[in-house]
Amino acid sequence: MQLVDYLGILMFLxxxxxxxxxxxxxxxxxxxSKYSKEKYLPYECGEDPVGSxxxxxxxxxxxxxxxxxxxxxxxxxxxxxxxxxQSLGFFAFLEGLIFIGILVLGLAYLWAKGDLEWVRTxxxxxxHSRSGPASSSTEKVA
Numbered sequence: 001m002q003l004v005d006y007l008g009i010l011m012f013l014x015x016x017x018x019x020x021x022x023x024x025x026x027x028x029x030x031x032x033s034k035y036s037k038e039k040y041l042p043y044e045c046g047e048d049p050v051g052s053x054x055x056x057x058x059x060x061x062x063x064x065x066x067x068x069x070x071x072x073x074x075x076x077x078x079x080x081x082x083x084x085x086q087s088l089g090f091f092a093f094l095e096g097l098i099f100i101g102i103l104v105l106g107l108a109y110l111w112a113k114g115d116l117e118w119v120r121t122x123x124x125x126x127x128h129s130r131s132g133p134a135s136s137s138t139e140k141v142a
Contacts, residue, residue: 063115074103 042053078096085092110116 060118067110067115071103071107074099 041048077099081092081096081099085096
């Protein structure tokens with residue numbers, strides 16, 4: 001292969017870089033240079049923001065989201081396997097079972113650690129010890 005054979009690739013790269021450069025230059029000339037007050041406000045689904053954006057919330061939301069994404073992506077890997085496993089034979093079936101077994105072990109691990117509960121048992125115990133006996137729901141009101 002000669003260097004001339006790569007001329008098409010070089011032209012494609014130059015054209016792509018030129019397109020990006022021209023696009024950025026034109027957009028910088030067209031865009032407004034003076035923003036209004038509304039431009040600097042944070043956008044929250046069309047609602048005016050109220051209060052501070054530094055609100056602390058439970059990390060459990062992130063944990064649930066990450067666990068959902070992991071299992072969702074893994075389930076996507078099962079679709080191509082399900083389509084072609086019959087033509088691949090018994091070995092592909094065993095590979096699929098091993099894959100599903102690993103997922104089940106991961107789910108059992110999360111379940112055993114208590115990561116699938118909204119409020120973990122140690123969090124409940126800490127909350128009850130802080131609140132004391134006066135806030136017990138079993139206490140009768142006189």
